[in-house]
Amino acid sequence: EAGVAQSPRYKIIEKRQSVAFWCNPISGHATLYWYQQILGQGPKLLIQFQNNGVVDDSQLPKDRFSAERLKGVDSTLKIQPAKLEDSAVYLCASSLVVRGMFTEAFFGQGTRLTVV
Amino acid sequence: AQSVAQPEDQVNVAEGNPLTVKCTYSVSGNPYLFWYVQYPNRGLQFLLKYITGDNLVKGSYGFEAEFNKSQTSFHLKKPSALVSDSALYFCAVHRDDKIIFGKGTRLHILP
Numbered sequence: 001e002a003g004v005a006q007s008p009r010y011k012i013i014e015k016r017q018s019v020a021f022w023c024n025p026i027s028g029h030a031t032l033y034w035y036q037q038i039l040g041q042g043p044k045l046l047i048q049f050q051n052n053g054v055v056d057d058s059q060l061p062k063d064r065f066s067a068e069r070l071k072g073v074d075s076t077l078k079i080q081p082a083k084l085e086d087s088a089v090y091l092c093a094s095s096l097v098v099r100g101m102f103t104e105a106f107f108g109q110g111t112r113l114t115v116v
Numbered sequence: 117a118q119s120v121a122q123p124e125d126q127v128n129v130a131e132g133n134p135l136t137v138k139c140t141y142s143v144s145g146n147p148y149l150f151w152y153v154q155y156p157n158r159g160l161q162f163l164l165k166y167i168t169g170d171n172l173v174k175g176s177y178g179f180e181a182e183f184n185k186s187q188t189s190f191h192l193k194k195p196s197a198l199v200s201d202s203a204l205y206f207c208a209v210h211r212d213d214k215i216i217f218g219k220g221t222r223l224h225i226l227p
Contacts, residue, residue: 006159033215042217042218042219043160048213048214056213056214105162
């Protein structure tokens, strides 16, 4: 079974530039998550999709971050414009819903973003 | 509100000794508890989970965890640590369609 694919692995941009990350979840996984992990901290949920609908985006800084999951499969996360504090690893994960219960999440390798 | 606490930022254990990584939770209703591990420059990997049933659950790489409802704890354990177990460990609770992570505990296994 192929895992969660993310690209790029690394990205360095200057502040005020824009950047986009891509995620392809495991086939058949309806739930897709984007997490931000700042060095030394646990992952923080940015947005959660169920198929192509948003379940939770309460912690997404909507003035600069946006995400979409067209057709309920792969997803993109965009930052425009980037700030220094956006430097972090962005993790994508997906999971199944089995009999109404969410199973464990499967994570991609992440994209390490450095804003200079 | 649902929350997970990992009281130790770092745990050091000598190779061959038993290890414990602590986790406590605050969840209304029945908790679904998970442990994930993160190796350097890698994404998180699922280790084990407790949904219901036996309080002692076994997972990958020889790890196990004990669910203790009275102490609201879900500590991760391994009888004999390996140097390769050195990594960042996250406790998580799945509730209301969300996954909430603890801040993580860095485990150092000393050769």
